[in-house]
Amino acid sequence: MTNNRTRRRAGAALALALGAAGIATGAAAQDCTTKVGAVLPTSVDWGRPIAETAQWVVDQVNEAGGVNDCQVEMILRDTQVDPKVGVDAAKALVDLDGVQLLIGAVSSGVSLPILTSVTVPAGVMQMSCCTSSTALTELAKEGKTNGLWFRTFATSGVQAAVGAKVAQDQGWKKVAVFYKNDDWGQDIGKLVAQNLESMGIEVTAQVAINDGQPSYRAEAASALSGQPDAVYMALYPNEGTATAREWLALGGTQNMILANSLKSEEFRENVGMQYLENAWGTDTASPRADSATAFVDAYEARFDSPPNGPGLANSYDATMIALMAMEAAGEDATGAEIAAAVPRVTDPEGTPVTADAEGFAKAAEIFAEGGNVMYQGATGNVRFDEYGDVSAPAVIWKFTEDGIEEVEYLSLEEVNDFMASLQD
Structure with a gap:
């Protein structure tokens, strides 16, 4: 990474720390966009807050300077909790929009066919907030996910x-x-x-x-x-x-x-x-941890209500970890390169970073210097096993x-x- 890029990140972090919205930073001068896809059930009442939480993370990342100095655009498509609709939505995001990272889906019945027919064949990383079927663990054990599958929700x-x-x-x-x-x-x-x-x-x-x-x-x-x-x-x-x-x-x-x-x-x-x-x-x-409490407080401040719906903390962590991995992987990273960078985000020996804009800016600086971070999120210190699963x-x-x-x-x-x- 160039020294110029490191200076831009430092400027973004300083602006966040001071709350100085008027300070000119690299983020203000950005003229590039990084697209990520999201397939979430926005047409159902409990699905909309999950999508809103993911977009909130994107907003925080953009506040911190974006991913690899480019603003992030999350292209959201509704799955309607329907496998066919979900697969069609994922195909459009991969084939037409060219995303290398897909957030979702929620239902296992939607995530599974997307994984097997869209993201794995295309080499796109898939990070789900809320899929729980053990069938996906079995696929990973059989070597059929190619290391591209992760979820922040326990089986x-x-x-x-x-x-x-x-x-x-x-x-x-x-x-x-x-x-x-x-x-x-x-x-x-x-x-x-x-x-x-x-x-x-x-x-x-x-x-x-x-x-x-x-x-x-x-x-x-x-x-x-x-x-x-x-x-x-x-x-x-x-x-x-x-x-x-x-x-x-x-x-x-x-x-x-x-x-x-x-x-x-x-x-x-x-x-x-x-x-x-x-x-x-x-x-x-979420564990009874300071980072989980901080998420609840931040969510209430953002949405004027507590995060009582299913999957909200998991949606936050799924999106933030995925975008941090994209940052760690570097510019124009492939899905496989993003997936390979996930351990740099959840390293138990890494530098602790918070789950917010300042935490993302700090993580970006550490990645630029070749270091790793220990993400402390809404569901605690997330740890993925070799199959992309978490416990909770x-x-x-x-x-x-x-x-x-x-x-x-x-x-x-x-x-x-x-x-x-x-x-x-």
Whole structure:
């Protein structure tokens, strides 16, 4: 890197530190743009905040001088949580816009076909905030992701284990399982059923739910026939609402365990709080760390509300880590070169940097000098394993009249110990 570039970065960092918007820096004189792609479900209520969080990161990076002295343009396309729509969107971003970095998708059923049919064949790095299916881990183990796949959200195994823990803690002996009939739903539905059975809890039914049906009465009746004490729901808000209504109308129990995909105001309002008083939700969580607290404070200042929706902290870290890796990889880097630079961002021996504009500017200076950084983000000090996966703490939550209430926090050690106990 040239000395001139280092001086521009130093100027940007100084402007940030002083809050001097009027100071002339390299960022003000930029005349180039770096494009990155994003495939996120902006047409659903819980997907829009995920996309807004990713754009917030881009804005902060541009405030810090951009990536390799070029302003970043995030080209966002809606997946509609539909695999075909998602693949078409990703193809357009790669083939027409020429992106080497793709943020997304959210659903495993969308991320998986994008990875196998678009990003891997094109050599584009893919970083997901919210995909959890273990099928992607298996692809990586088989060498089919070419090191191009990363995600900041823990695999379905965490939520499946915590969902089984809820059933055990509540003393429920018989549980029916509803799961969305896609890669994510099939994965988590299978895992939670295995965990429940390993704990001596009877799984009375495993019922697949397809998109867009006029009625789910037959599916609800099938699940009800085993007279379960509780129902586990790994669904999205639209079909989750319809299924829950049919279930309740037929006299099904209000004892519910909800995957984080139903951590939605839309679901709560459309089903009715009066029917959800004994519904227990699960989700992965940020660690109890200063960097996670700083993210919450910054998010509230930016959006005038706390980050209660699913995947928001994960979206922040996915985008910031990916852009830092692009910075570390250098100008005109390929997807493979960006992916290879990710360890320089999450190096446990690297210089600590914060998850904000100042942190990005500091990281850029360190990369320019040949160093590595230890990113301290919204979900803590992120560490990817050899398959692009992360581990995470977890929470159990409940709906309230005002939103979401955390009931129990499980540290990473507690989650790992509980998951290990299920294998004994």
